[in-house]
Each structure stands twice: as C-alpha cells, then as structure tokens.
Amino acid sequence: MSNLNQSMVEKYRNDFLNEVRANVEEGDWVNMCMQCGVCAGSCPLGPYWEHPPQEIFMMIRAGKREEVLTSTSMWMCTSCYNCIARCPRELPITHIMHGLAHYADRLGLAPKNQPTRKFANKFWDNLTKKGRVNELKLGLALYFMNGFIEGIKVAMANQKLGLNMIKTKRMSPMEIFGGHGVKDTSGLHAILKKAREIELAKAEEFKVQE
Amino acid sequence: MATKEYSFYPGCSSQKGASGSNYQVSVDAMCDVLDIKLNDIPDWNCCSASIGYAGGGELPRMALSARNLALSEQANPEQDVVATCAACWLATRETKERLLHSDSLMKETNEALAAAGLNVEAKQEVRHMVEVLIEDFGYDGLAEHVKKPLEGIKIAGYVGCQTNRPFGIAGESFENPKYLDKLVETMGAEPIDNYDRKVSCCGGALAFSEPEKSQALIKDIIESAYDGGAEMIVTPCPVCQMNVEVYQDQINAKYKTKFNMPVVYYSQLMSVAYGKGVQDSGLNGQVIRAKKLEDIASK
Numbered sequence: 188m189s190n191l192n193q194s195m196v197e198k199y200r201n202d203f204l205n206e207v208r209a210n211v212e213e214g215d216w217v218n219m220c221m222q223c224g225v226c227a228g229s230c231p232l233g234p235y236w237e238h239p240p241q242e243i244f245m246m247i248r249a250g251k252r253e254e255v256l257t258s259t260s261m262w263m264c265t266s267c268y269n270c271i272a273r274c275p276r277e278l279p280i281t282h283i284m285h286g287l288a289h290y291a292d293r294l295g296l297a298p299k300n301q302p303t304r305k306f307a308n309k310f311w312d313n314l315t316k317k318g319r320v321n322e323l324k325l326g327l328a329l330y331f332m333n334g335f336i337e338g339i340k341v342a343m344a345n346q347k348l349g350l351n352m353i354k355t356k357r358m359s360p361m362e363i364f365g366g367h368g369v370k371d372t373s374g375l376h377a378i379l380k381k382a383r384e385i386e387l388a389k390a391e392e393f394k395v396q397e
Numbered sequence: 398m399a400t401k402e403y404s405f406y407p408g409c410s411s412q413k414g415a416s417g418s419n420y421q422v423s424v425d426a427m428c429d430v431l432d433i434k435l436n437d438i439p440d441w442n443c444c445s446a447s448i449g450y451a452g453g454g455e456l457p458r459m460a461l462s463a464r465n466l467a468l469s470e471q472a473n474p475e476q477d478v479v480a481t482c483a484a485c486w487l488a489t490r491e492t493k494e495r496l497l498h499s500d501s502l503m504k505e506t507n508e509a510l511a512a513a514g515l516n517v518e519a520k521q522e523v524r525h526m527v528e529v530l531i532e533d534f535g536y537d538g539l540a541e542h543v544k545k546p547l548e549g550i551k552i553a554g555y556v557g558c559q560t561n562r563p564f565g566i567a568g569e570s571f572e573n574p575k576y577l578d579k580l581v582e583t584m585g586a587e588p589i590d591n592y593d594r595k596v597s598c599c600g601g602a603l604a605f606s607e608p609e610k611s612q613a614l615i616k617d618i619i620e621s622a623y624d625g626g627a628e629m630i631v632t633p634c635p636v637c638q639m640n641v642e643v644y645q646d647q648i649n650a651k652y653k654t655k656f657n658m659p660v661v662y663y664s665q666l667m668s669v670a671y672g673k674g675v676q677d678s679g680l681n682g683q684v685i686r687a688k689k690l691e692d693i694a695s696k
Contacts, residue, residue, distance in 0.1 A: 212455040231598035231614055232607075265611075266447030267598035268562035272571045281563075285450035292451050304451055306606035311445065311452025318442040320409040322416055329605050348643055351684045352416065359414025367412050369442050374513030375464065379453075382460040382509035389505070 189295035196252075203252040209393030212286030213279045220244035226270035226280050232263040240270060240280050243287070256296040261288040262303040305332045317368030318375045323358060324366070401533060404473035404521065405435035406465055408485040409443050410635045417482065417635035419665075419682025424481055424526065426668040426677040430542050431534060436476065438469045444488035447559070448602035459502070460509045462492035467510055467517040477522040479529055481664075483559035483634035490523040490564060525560055527633050527663065531576055532567070536583045544672035545696065546585025550689050552666070553592045553622035553630045554578045557637040561596055572596065580663050581631060584670040589625035594618040599640040608647075615641055616648050619656050629659040629687055631666055638662060643684050659687035669694045 199206040207214040220241055227239030237260045238246060246255050261284045270280040288304070291297040297304050309328045314320045330345070331338030342349075352358035359366075369375055410417035428435060442465060445458045453461075466489065469478050480486035496503045496519040507516055524532075530539060554577030560566065566576050573595065578588035597618055600611025618641055622630050632638050642660035649656055661683065668678035675694045680687055 231600070232603070232610055235610060263603075265558075265598050265601045265603050267558040267601065269558070269598070272562040285447075286455065289450050289454055293454075302606040303448075303603055306602070307448045307451030310602070311449045314409075314443040314445055314449065315452070319412070320443050322409070347646060351643060355419070355682045355684055356414060357416045357418055357682055357684075362414060367409070367415075369440050371440055371513065374515075375442055377512035378460050378464055378509050378515075379457050381512040382457040382506075383454060385505045385508055386454045386456040 192294040201250050203250045207247050210390045211290050213282040216278045217244050217247050219276045225273050229269040229273050236260045236263050256291040259301050262301050319367045321362050321366040323362035400432050400434050402434045402476050403479040404469045404476040405437050406480040408482040416639050419679030420662045422679035423664040423668045426673040427664045430671040436473050439472050441465050444485050446484040459492050462489045463506045463517045467515040477524050479524050481526045486525040487559045493519045493523050540583045543670045545693050547670050548585050550586040551626050551628050552581045552586050553589050553627035555630045555632045556596050557634050558598050560633045584666045589627045592625050594621040599637050604640045612648050619658050659685045661687050
C-alpha cells in the first residue's frame with residue numbers, strides 16, 4: 188500500500204464520502220445524486236462501465252472505498268459532457284469522474300494497465316515538459332506504452348496512418364528533435380509546482396463536518 | 398467595415414506540422430476575407446485538454462488556462478479571447494467561469510501564477526470562432542462574401558461534443574443544434590436532415606487508448622452521414638475531424654465497410670466559397686481528399 192494511501196485510510200477511517208469531498212474535484216456534489224441513471228444511459232461508453240456513475244456515487248456514500256478507487260469505470264469517460272447536460276440535478280459528473288480517476292492514480296490504487304490511465308499520464312507529462320503537446324512523441328509513447336515488442340506491432344499496424352499524417356504535413360518527423368514549446372518553461376513549471384502545493388495543502392486542511 | 402481584432406489562442410494542434418495545421422491555414426484564409434485580425438496570445442501554453450486529468454489535479458490544470466488568460470490580458474486587454482479548437486475553448490472558458498464564481502479559487506490560482514510574476518482577472522470573454530462568425534457577423538453577413546456557392550454538395554454537420562456541451566452556442570439546443578447546418582446552407586451547400594449522430598461522441602482522446610471502443614462510435618457517425626445522403630462531413634473540432642477522418646481504413650478492414658468520406662472544417666467550406674484556392678483552404682491536408690471542394694476551389 189502506498190504511504191499516501193495508508194495515511195488517507197488512517198485519516199478518514201470509514202468515512203469515504205468525506206475523503207472524496209476533501210480530495211476529489213467537485214466531490215461535494217456526490218450527495219446530490221438521486222440515482223436516476225440518466226448519466227449511465229447517456230454515456231457513449233455506457234456498456235463498458237464496471238459501475239456507471241450513479242452506482243459510483245452510491246458506492247461512495249456506502250463507503251466502498253477500495254471498490255471505487257480500483258475500478259476501471261472512471262477511466263471510461265470520454266469527456267463528452269452528455270451526462271452533465273442531461274443530469275436533472277446538474278451534477279458536474281464529468282469533473283467528478285476526472286477527479287476520482289486523478290485521486291485513485293495519485294494513491295496508486297488505479298489499475299496499472301488501464302490504457303487510458305497510462306495515456307492520460309503520458310499526455311500530462313508530454314504537455315508539461317515544454318508547455319505544448321508534442322504530437323509525434325505522444326504518438327510514439329502511446330505505441331510503446333505496453334513495452335517494446337507490443338510497440339513495434341502497434342506501430343506497424345498504424346504505419347499507413349502515420350504516413351498519411353506525414354504526407355499531408357499534419358505530423359512532422361522533425362518534432363523528435365525538441366519541437367514546439369513555450370519560451371518561459373521555467374515560469375510555467377514554477378506555476379504548476381505552486382498550484383500542486385496549494386492543492387495538496389488544502390486537502391490536508393480539510394475539516395470533516397460532523 | 399472596420400477590421401475586427403481578437404486575442405487568439407491557437408492551441409497545440411494548430412501548429413506547423415501538427416494534426417490540425419490545415420484547420421489553421423483555412424482559418425487564416427477565412428479571416429483574410431472577413432477582415433478579422435487574430436492577435437496571438439504571446440507564449441500561450443497547452444490547456445491540457447480533457448485528458449490531462451490523470452497527471453494534473455484541478456488547480457494545476459486551471460492554472461494552465463489561467464496563465465493563457467493572464468498573458469492575454471497583458472497583450473490584448475481590450476479584445477475577446479477566441480479559440481478555434483473545441484477543447485481549448487472549453488478549458489479556457491470553464492476556467493474563466495470558475496475563477497469568477499469562486500473567490501478562493503481566484504485567490505489560489507493567482508498565488509500559483511505569482512510564481513511566474515503573473516496575475517489574472519478573467520474578465521475577457523472566451524469565445525469559439527463559430528460564435529464570432531454567428532454573433533459578430535451573422536449568417537447574412539457571412540453570405541455577403543460568398544463568391545463560389547458550394548452548389549449541389551450534400552454535407553453532414555457533425556457538431557460533436559465540446560462546442561456543444563456543457564456550454565454550447567447561445568440559442569442552440571444540446572440535442573439538435575442547427576448552427577453548423579445553417580453555416581453549410583449559407584455557403585450554398587445542402588445540409589442533410591436527420592443526421593442521427595450529429596452530437597454523438599467520437600471517443601475523443603480515447604481513440605488513442607481505447608481504439609476499438611472509439612472506432613465503433615466513429616463507424617456509427619460515418620454510417621449515419623451516408624444514411625442521410627451526405628457526400629462529406631463538416632465539423633468545428635480538430636479532434637472530431639481527425640478521429641472521424643483518419644481511422645476509416647482501419648474501420649473498413651474491421652467492419653467490412655467501404656467508407657471514403659471526406660471530413661472537413663467549417664472554415665474550409667468558407668474559404669472555398671469565398672474564392673480561396675486548394676492550398677489556402679487547407680484541402681491538401683485532407684487524408685481523404687474532398688474532391689468536390691477541390692473542383693470548386695480550382696475553378
């Protein structure tokens with residue numbers, strides 16, 4: 188168990204709802220769900236959710252910490268915002284799912300081989316390095332995220348696609364040598380570091396309301 | 398009419414050699430005709446789109462968009478911020494609204510920005526390019542510049558997700574927005590009726606991580622365009638454009654379909670209708686060539 192996870196278990200005991208309120212983006216809204224299931228029926232990847240959003244919300248209230256945080260469910264969100272547009276209680280469901288996924292990943296509980304977990308982390312690392320996305324490096328990182336042999340296979344399967352993109356000048360092999368980025372990378376990194384510090388300190392200070 | 402100026406957030410995919418570079422080419426051509434001047438936000442950064450959440454928490458992600466807004470306020474204070482990418486627009490507009498909604502979030506964000514000597518007020522409007530077209534020019538105003546009407550081309554207006562939800566375009570419904578169809582009509586082409594998958598999701602970033610699940614969604618989006626009699630699809634979003642266009646080979650191999658449907662941007666339709674050539678309209682950037690548009694553009 189990661190140290191952070193251990194300390195959260197000790198801090199919140201069985202009060203998973205308050206743990207979510209303190210640590211998960213828009214977690215305060217979880218209590219507002221009335222279990223209608225419109226979110227599940229509106230999701231483009233609905234059939235693939237281990238537990239659809241309304242079930243996740245009820246599981247949080249029922250204290251099913253492990254089951255929620257280790258689930259692949261939240262990683263099915265495509266960010267289409269259909270659930271938000273249709274939710275009769277106007278819960279920011281997309282944000283809560285992103286928040287849960289982020290928290291589960293931070294605790295080391297998210298399923299290791301979940302492909303969107305891997306890709307989303309690679310995306311963040313890619314964009315924060317130079318401040319702008321390097322699409323070539325991101326694509327290569329994606330191909331090789333399951334190891335070298337698998338990567339060669341995926342790259343071969345997508346060879347035509349890659350060539351099409353290069354041919355139409357919508358991908359540049361030159362991006363491998365640095366590529367696009369912001370000028371003030373140190374400023375950008377300082378902002379991100381500070382933002383993370385503030386966010387963690389705030390979660391630390393959260394007081395459980397009796 | 399005087400030149401209209403905006404504080405422009407181009408976004409990663411618009412850059413040279415990037416996946417939406419042909420979108421940018423056509424936007425430039427369109428703006429040239431409409432006398433729009435786009436002033437880039439100096440040293441803008443990525444907004445982290447909708448998939449940055451695994452590595453980035455709420456405040457770091459918000460700080461990314463806040464940095465862009467802060468730089469925009471410094472360089473182009475009197476102008477509205479305009480984005481052409483759906484995800485750029487969504488992330489930036491959401492950040493603006495959340496900062497104005499919460500004093501504590503504003504305070505924390507500014508604490509983070511101070512690490513690079515920046516400060517944000519989030520007062521500028523954050524708009525998508527299609528809002529600029531519809532609201533600042535209007536369909537009649539846009540029609541005035543048409544030199545070569547796109548006569549006889551049937552087009553499916555694929556609106557997708559992020560220009561439609563959660564904010565959307567003022568006056569449009571989430572379930573059946575009409576603005577793209579109206580733009581198509583304004584350019585002299587024929588929008589198809591009853592496009593089932595008009596606001597369905599293409600999988601977004603999950604096209605990379607979950608190709609099978611996403612390609613099933615994309616297949617339905619294309620099939621529904623064929624069912625409605627469309628000859629091409631038009632979209633306002635670079636992720637929609639790429640996902641719906643470039644996987645057609647792989648979908649054909651898997652589902653035994655024979656898809657060969659061009660997918661273009663609204664700005665490409667407009668550039669061609671406004672008399673610009675194949676290159677200026679970014680049509681040489683199509684993986685599946687839009688033959689009918691090329692014919693009109695080279696006439």
